[in-house]
Every structure is written in structure tokens, then in C-alpha cells.
Amino acid sequence: MDVLNLSFFKILGIMENDYDFQIQVETNSPPLACPHCGYETNLYKHGNREQLSMDLPIHGKRVGLLIKRQRYRCRDCNQTFWERLEHTIDEKRNCTKRLLSYIEKQTLKRTFVSISEDVGLNEKTIRNIFRDYINRLEQTLRFETPNWLGIDEIHIIKPRCVLTNIEERTLLDILPNRNKETVVGNLSRIPNRGRIQYVTMDMWQPYKDAVRAVLPKAIIIIDKFHVVRMANQALETVRKQLRVGLSAKERRGLMHDRFILLKRHKELTDMDKITLDLWTKNYPSLGIAYDLKESFFDLWDSDSRQEAYFKYHD
Ligand SMILES: [Zn+2]
Incomplete structure (x- = not known):
């Protein structure tokens, strides 16, 4: 064999x-x-x-x-x-x-x-293989400057900035870290960088500062994932604060609260809705926090900016 x-x-x-x-x-x-x-x-x-x-x-x-x-x-x-x-x-x-x-x-x-x-090869050898590989990629690949640049992150020993072409779904570069100076240095070496119209990123301030400095005309778009996560985090903060002041018995009344609160309104079962109503009566702040989270999510479901505007000002 x-x-x-x-x-x-x-x-x-x-x-x-x-x-x-x-x-x-x-x-x-x-x-x-x-x-x-x-x-x-x-x-x-x-x-x-x-x-x-x-x-x-x-x-x-x-x-x-x-x-x-x-x-x-x-x-x-x-x-x-x-x-x-x-x-x-x-x-x-x-x-x-x-x-x-x-x-x-x-x-x-x-x-x-x-x-x-x-x-079974030692770590130094792995690092050398990585270095050779990256050097080879840099020499052999000539990238078109994208219209839509993605700034992401990858964890290799430490967090590193990754540049991608969103439309082509290709990797442009992996930087040694995610500092503003490093990102500025790299972005400023991109040929015809005026061609970049949109930049997608998470909410890491140095990325925003770097793009503002080097690509002042580009429109910055924050990944939806990072934004909606913030809405959930805000709701979590309210929920945890509330629980601190409750007795053990009251806390039992809030069993599975996190699970229900994280659901979108349209995903709630009839039983979830009854439970949520009860909580809202007893703890109005929780109800308000839930509604705010939902209205925030609704913005992302809008078909247009105008629709989002009306929803928000409803
Ligand atoms: Zn011979």
C-alpha cells in the first residue's frame, strides 16, 4: 500500500x-x-x-x-x-x-x-518559510489598485492589518502590525491610489486616521458586523446593570433573558413575547434598551438611506 x-x-x-x-x-x-x-x-x-x-x-x-x-x-x-x-x-x-x-x-x-x-519543523524554520512566501508573493503578484479597498485584521503572533480588494476578493498585503504609521506608509505606496473610492474597515481608530490622511476623498464604510455588535453590547450593559440590583428570586424571573433579548423582534416566539412584555412592565429600562437595539438593527435592513432616515425619525 x-x-x-x-x-x-x-x-x-x-x-x-x-x-x-x-x-x-x-x-x-x-x-x-x-x-x-x-x-x-x-x-x-x-x-x-x-x-x-x-x-x-x-x-x-x-x-x-x-x-x-x-x-x-x-x-x-x-x-x-x-x-x-x-x-x-x-x-x-x-x-x-x-x-x-x-x-x-x-x-x-x-x-x-x-x-x-x-x-515537526522548528519554529524558526516556519518563520523563514513564511518570510520567503510573502517575499515571493510580493515579487510575483502585481495588483490592480482597487476601487473598493478592504482593511481587515489577521492574527499572526499579533494583530496585523490586512488589505484586500473587496470586488475581486483578493489579498493585497499583510502588514507587520496595525499601527497608523504602518498603514499610512503602505497606503501611500499604492500606485494610483486616487482610484480608491470606498474603504471598508472595523472601528479601529488608527485605520480611520490613516485613510483620512492618505485617501481623503475615499468614503469610509464600517462593516455592518462591527456596528450591530455594538448595539448588542449596549443592550448587554443595560441588562447586567439591572441584574446587579436584583434579589436572587428576581434574577430567576429573568432566566434566559440574554437569549431572548438578543433575538430580533421577528424571531420572537409567542412565549418569548409574553416574557418580554412582563419584563418590560417590571423593568422599563430593559424594554427601552430592547426597542433601541431593534430600531438600530432596522436601519440596516432598510433598502435605502431615505427609508432608514424615516425609520429613525419615526
Ligand atoms: Zn561522469
């Missing part, structure tokens, strides 16, 4: 413990010609050594390939050479090429420490 799915290797043996597989392999295709003189048939084996290269985890365990690497000597020019593994192995990082590309993708999503534990 070919558990490795690597046609280049033949499996000689497998060892396994709770965390690791160690798989002994050798290549199954000897070299066709001498790399020094190019002569084709006059090669003979001249020693070998074992080389450990990491591969993709299998069933949640790290995989080390113990490669029996063959050395050859050429009868024609008398020179020796190690058999080549470049189809499969990245010699610089000492892992399979497919593990390398797996790590590259993972570095955009997870911490280096957790990837390191997962694949």
Missing part, C-alpha cells in the same frame, strides 16, 4: 509512536546519466547515507521520511554525486515540497508555534 502517495519513493519500513511516523524509504528510479559528464551507462553505487526530511502529517501524526540516499560514482569521469531528490524534497528547508506548500498556506491562518508542533 502506498500510504505516502509519493511515486518517487519505495517504502522500506514504518515505525510509529503516539506522535510520529518514521518511514524508511529509498528512491525507485536510479539516475540515468552522470551530472558531471553526461555519460549515460557507466554509473555504480558508491556508499549511501540516511537523511531525515519531514512530510505532510498523516492521521494527525508528524511524518519523518528517513531517506536512504544513494551516492554514485561515474566510471567515465571518476567523479561522485549524490542522487537528486529535487522532484520531491526542498533541500533548503529539508522537507517535502508538498509539506512546504502546506506550511505556506497555514502560516496565513495559524501561529508558527502550532504549525511547528503539527509538522
